[in-house]
Amino acid sequence: MITRSILLFLLVVALSVSRAAAEPGVSDTEIVIGGSNSFSGPLAYTGEQITKFGVDLYLRVVNDAGGIHGRKVRTIYYDDGYRPQDSVANTKKLVEQDGVFAIIIPQGSPPVVATLEYLEEHKVPMLFPYQSSPVTRARRYVFQGMTLSDRSSRMMIDYLAGPRKYKKFAALYQDDEYGKSFLAAFEKDLGRFGLKLTAAESVKRGVTDVSAQIAKLHAARPEVTFLVLVPGPAAQALRERQKIGWTDTLMVSTGPLTDEKYLALATDAANGVEGLSLWPDPATSDLQGVKLYRAYMVKYFPKNEPNRYSLAGYFAGMLFTEAAMRAGRNLTREALITALESIKGFESGILPPLTIGRDHETQKQGFWVRVEKGRFTPLTDWLKSE
Amino acid sequence: MRAAALGSGAVVVLGWPWAAPRYFVFLASLIAINAIVAIGLNLLTGYTNQLSFGHAGFLAIGAYAAAILTIRAPLVPLPVTLLAAGLVTAAVGLALGVPCLRLEGLYLAMATLAFGFVVVEAILNLDWLTRGNDGLRVPAARIGPWALTTDTSRYYVVVTVAALLILAARNITRTRTGRALLAVRESEIAAQASGVHLAAYKTLAFVVSAFYTGVAGGLFALVVGFLSPDSFDVFLSVDFVAMIIVGGLGSILGSVMGAAVITTLNDSLAGFQSYRPLVFGAILIVSMLFMPGGIASALHKIQPRQGDRA
Numbered sequence: 107m108i109t110r111s112i113l114l115f116l117l118v119v120a121l122s123v124s125r126a127a128a129e130p131g132v133s134d135t136e137i138v139i140g141g142s143n144s145f146s147g148p149l150a151y152t153g154e155q156i157t158k159f160g161v162d163l164y165l166r167v168v169n170d171a172g173g174i175h176g177r178k179v180r181t182i183y184y185d186d187g188y189r190p191q192d193s194v195a196n197t198k199k200l201v202e203q204d205g206v207f208a209i210i211i212p213q214g215s216p217p218v219v220a221t222l223e224y225l226e227e228h229k230v231p232m233l234f235p236y237q238s239s240p241v242t243r244a245r246r247y248v249f250q251g252m253t254l255s256d257r258s259s260r261m262m263i264d265y266l267a268g269p270r271k272y273k274k275f276a277a278l279y280q281d282d283e284y285g286k287s288f289l290a291a292f293e294k295d296l297g298r299f300g301l302k303l304t305a306a307e308s309v310k311r312g313v314t315d316v317s318a319q320i321a322k323l324h325a326a327r328p329e330v331t332f333l334v335l336v337p338g339p340a341a342q343a344l345r346e347r348q349k350i351g352w353t354d355t356l357m358v359s360t361g362p363l364t365d366e367k368y369l370a371l372a373t374d375a376a377n378g379v380e381g382l383s384l385w386p387d388p389a390t391s392d393l394q395g396v397k398l399y400r401a402y403m404v405k406y407f408p409k410n411e412p413n414r415y416s417l418a419g420y421f422a423g424m425l426f427t428e429a430a431m432r433a434g435r436n437l438t439r440e441a442l443i444t445a446l447e448s449i450k451g452f453e454s455g456i457l458p459p460l461t462i463g464r465d466h467e468t469q470k471q472g473f474w475v476r477v478e479k480g481r482f483t484p485l486t487d488w489l490k491s492e
Numbered sequence: 493m494r495a496a497a498l499g500s501g502a503v504v505v506l507g508w509p510w511a512a513p514r515y516f517v518f519l520a521s522l523i524a525i526n527a528i529v530a531i532g533l534n535l536l537t538g539y540t541n542q543l544s545f546g547h548a549g550f551l552a553i554g555a556y557a558a559a560i561l562t563i564r565a566p567l568v569p570l571p572v573t574l575l576a577a578g579l580v581t582a583a584v585g586l587a588l589g590v591p592c593l594r595l596e597g598l599y600l601a602m603a604t605l606a607f608g609f610v611v612v613e614a615i616l617n618l619d620w621l622t623r624g625n626d627g628l629r630v631p632a633a634r635i636g637p638w639a640l641t642t643d644t645s646r647y648y649v650v651v652t653v654a655a656l657l658i659l660a661a662r663n664i665t666r667t668r669t670g671r672a673l674l675a676v677r678e679s680e681i682a683a684q685a686s687g688v689h690l691a692a693y694k695t696l697a698f699v700v701s702a703f704y705t706g707v708a709g710g711l712f713a714l715v716v717g718f719l720s721p722d723s724f725d726v727f728l729s730v731d732f733v734a735m736i737i738v739g740g741l742g743s744i745l746g747s748v749m750g751a752a753v754i755t756t757l758n759d760s761l762a763g764f765q766s767y768r769p770l771v772f773g774a775i776l777i778v779s780m781l782f783m784p785g786g787i788a789s790a791l792h793k794i795q796p797r798q799g800d801r802a
Contacts, residue, residue, distance in 0.1 A: 145765035184762035190723050191716045202515040220718035283625035
């Protein structure tokens with residue numbers, strides 16, 4: 107018994123002898139990056155698409171073309187099921203055990219925020235977190251991915267209260283951080299036009315029956331009704347509106363909601379809905395970069411349909427590659443950050459030319475779309491959020 | 493022989509941070525925290541046969557209590573904070589335990605399941621106190637002049653508290669109280685006929701169980717450093733139940749082992765990504781098939797003389 111535990115002890119000691127490496131995650135032949143993400147839980151589909159069918163799709167293209175300065179990129183992902191404590195554990199494991207060079211595209215505000223302090227303390231870059239709370243803005247070791255909620259709100263209100271001249275706004279929002287952060291931003295941005303929300307109704311997370319809320323909003327007679335929801339309840343709201351014959355309001359979906367998934371759920375009830383689109387249509391866009399994305403998807407993952415989530419991951423892979431290329435053969439974390447900060451007018455062929463400023467945000471624009479025959483039809487060019 | 497085993501165990505636990513890679517120090521802290529919860533749950537389920545699917549709720553209360561106390565009153569020493577977390581949770585346990593006296597089996601399981609959801613909703617709605625869905629960042633706790641900023645320092649706090657609570661649990665289960673609890677589990681009528689005050693002991697089990705879980709919650713806040721309602725979902729409660737079933741109902745050693753197995757398993761399966769729940773479930777089913785009484789009783793069979801109920 108005693109000898110056995112001593113042997114075990116010695117084994118652990120032997121395993122722990124640290125490897126001598128210049129920069130974590132970078133060897134002569136390889137760069138290792140990774141992240142904690144949702145592969146189970148409420149956002150499992152998104153998690154799988156942004157990582158395995160997004161980041162990895164672009165990196166396969168890069169690796170097949172010879173890698174970055176002769177190094178292939180390998181990714182490691184761990185499932186956190188949207189639980190912050192699991193994302194903390196996974197992130198520590200990635201940094202301390204796997205020795206990753208950087209964290210890429212972790213998902214969801216709570217899991218991301220839970221690891222912020224740790225990563226900053228260890229000076230590990232957090233690249234393109236897929237969440238919209240402004241808490242990740244302007245941090246040295248963080249480069250934000252998804253358009254932040256206050257920017258989405260500003261683009262939406264500036265467009266609707268500006269050129270479209272709407273005056274009466276209402277909102278149906280999810281009663282959580284996502285919903286409330288948008289609501290607060292709407293109030294602030296409407297204030298600049300001397301307006302405010304006429305009515306706001308909340309929906310609890312996981313609830314699908316929204317008929318009472320729709321009836322109350324209908325009674326307030328707004329010209330514009332924002333849907334700050336997730337796909338299920340949003341589709342339900344649209345069907346409910348169709349059922350009661352409420353036609354004299356413009357339904358507007360928020361940034362993250364404007365995707366094909368909820369369109370498919372709402373079917374013909376979605377016709378005429380407008381929204382801010384953060385990505386060009388992944389299935390039909392003629393932009394050079396999106397066409398290339400579709401071609402690679404067919405080549406590497408023929409069974410996976412193109413979608414916004416994997417496109418977001420693909421773009422993250424592209425940005426990482428661009429920065430690592432700029433940093434040169436002598437790749438360090440600090441050099442990567444300097445390289446990312448040096449990006450000016452970068453043409454991705456997917457989004458407008460990208461310049462990364464002091465806010466460290468990589469996505470600041472969207473364009474206005476309307477649903478016609480089950481697809482998003484663009485109404486404007488890229489809108490500004492500065 | 494027994495003393496030697498205990499001694500070498502203590503050496504491994506104390507020397508762990510110097511021998512193991514850093515990540516495993518953090519993991520060991522999580523195991524110790526889960527072990528405290530598992531012991532608390534086992535006192536309730538394994539000893540008095542009251543099944544709870546709401547222990548994530550108790551853990552949340554302890555965690556938020558400790559975190560809020562650390563933020564609002566940074567000068568309060570850590571032991572007091574942890575004790576307060578335990579006592580607050582124990583009070584909630586009392587409030588839940590009394591009405592639950594009337595419930596048995598599945599009905600109790602449902603009531604505790606609902607309790608878990610109520611706690612999460614309460615955290616969301618008390619956002620002036622808990623910061624709701626934004627989550628609560630927990631500052632580093634202090635013991636006297638030392639700020640606990642490293643995994644190693646936090647590990648020692650956690651294992652010290654765990655050791656104290658294990659000792660306390662052994663004492664509870666080996667005295668009249670423990671025997672009374674076991675009697676309640678075997679037959680409530682027989683226990684009552686032998687002079688065991690049924691309501692008092694069943695409530696006591698609830699309170700003690702909540703206290704343990706509350707203290708573990710305080711340690712959870714300390715070690716993880718960030719709390720959000722998403723941390724305490726129903727699957728966490730299910731994990732706790734899995735720990736005591738895999739480890740062995742009615743055994744303290746089993747609770748610790750169950751916590752170690754489930755925590756390590758959850759951690760090492762994270763790399764399976766989408767297949768994690770599937771692999772996890774399969775392993776649980778297989779271990780139930782081959783060790784129906786849990787790890788504790790399997791050890792009992794292999795080494796009947798050493799493996800006496802700890």
